[in-house]
Amino acid sequence: QTVVTQEPSLTVSPGGTVTLTCASSTGAVTSGFYPNWFQQKPGQAPRALIYSISKKHSWTPARFSGSLLGDKAALTLSGVQPEDEAEYYCLLYYGGALVFGGGTKLTVL
Amino acid sequence: EEQLVESGGGLAQPGGSLRLSCAASGFTFKTYAMTWVRQAPGKGLEWVSSISGSGSSTYYGDSVKGRFTISRDNSGNTLYLQMNSLRDEDTAIYYCAKGESGNYFYGMDVWGQGTTVIVSS
Numbered sequence: 001q002t003v004v005t006q007e008p009s010l011t012v013s014p015g016g017t018v019t020l021t022c023a024s025s026t027g028a029v030t031s032g033f034y035p036n037w038f039q040q041k042p043g044q045a046p047r048a049l050i051y052s053i054s055k056k057h058s059w060t061p062a063r064f065s066g067s068l069l070g071d072k073a074a075l076t077l078s079g080v081q082p083e084d085e086a087e088y089y090c091l092l093y094y095g096g097a098l099v100f101g102g103g104t105k106l107t108v109l
Numbered sequence: 110e111e112q113l114v115e116s117g118g119g120l121a122q123p124g125g126s127l128r129l130s131c132a133a134s135g136f137t138f139k140t141y142a143m144t145w146v147r148q149a150p151g152k153g154l155e156w157v158s159s160i161s162g163s164g165s166s167t168y169y170g171d172s173v174k175g176r177f178t179i180s181r182d183n184s185g186n187t188l189y190l191q192m193n194s195l196r197d198e199d200t201a202i203y204y205c206a207k208g209e210s211g212n213y214f215y216g217m218d219v220w221g222q223g224t225t226v227i228v229s230s
Binding site for chain 1: 144155
């Protein structure tokens with residue numbers, strides 16, 4: 001069974017920078033996994049942030065960026081705002097199936 | 110404005126059936142793949158199923174394969190999820206999501222607000 005692993009929780013100070021990662025149990029994450037990132041706040045539907053590693057949607061704030069970092073997909077928030085406190089999920093493609101990571105709870109403190 | 114509105118959730122008994130709908134507006138529906146994602150209470154997101162823009166190709170997660178059927182009506186701009194042989198573990202909020210492109214594996218951009226399914230006797 002394929003497992004996508006994210007940090008369970010991270011804490012960052014307002015104005016700081018934080019990087020969330022997304023690892024695959026099958027090995028290195030590459031462009032063929034088409035990594036996506038989503039933000040979800042309590043009681044709300046998920047909101048798409050990043051697709052195909054680093055492409056942003058029209059509504060994605062500039063402080064969010066996606067990349068491949070080593071053998072993982074990564075989401076970096078630069079100049080974190082209090083409203084960025086949320087759960088973040090990555091999504092990877094496995095040739096027929098999509099698999100979400102378990103999510104990272106980001107606390108802005 | 111691109112919008113998705115789910116409906117059809119509710120209470121079902123184990124072994125029962127439900128049909129979810131997702132009404133789409135604000136974009137050329139037939140051009141985009143569509144996906145269902147669910148979230149059990151207090152848990153993370155789980156991919157359920159995806160369908161190509163034409164409806165000719167469908168994909169399912171292992172936990173629902175053989176029990177759920179995804180379909181779409183491109184003339185009525187509506188996505189469906191027929192859920193049969195429901196189990197307690199199917200209890201979740203079900204979200205429909207628009208594909209970022211015609212290929213479902215590119216991911217999803219616009220999401221609906223979700224509809225709640227509770228499976229219980």
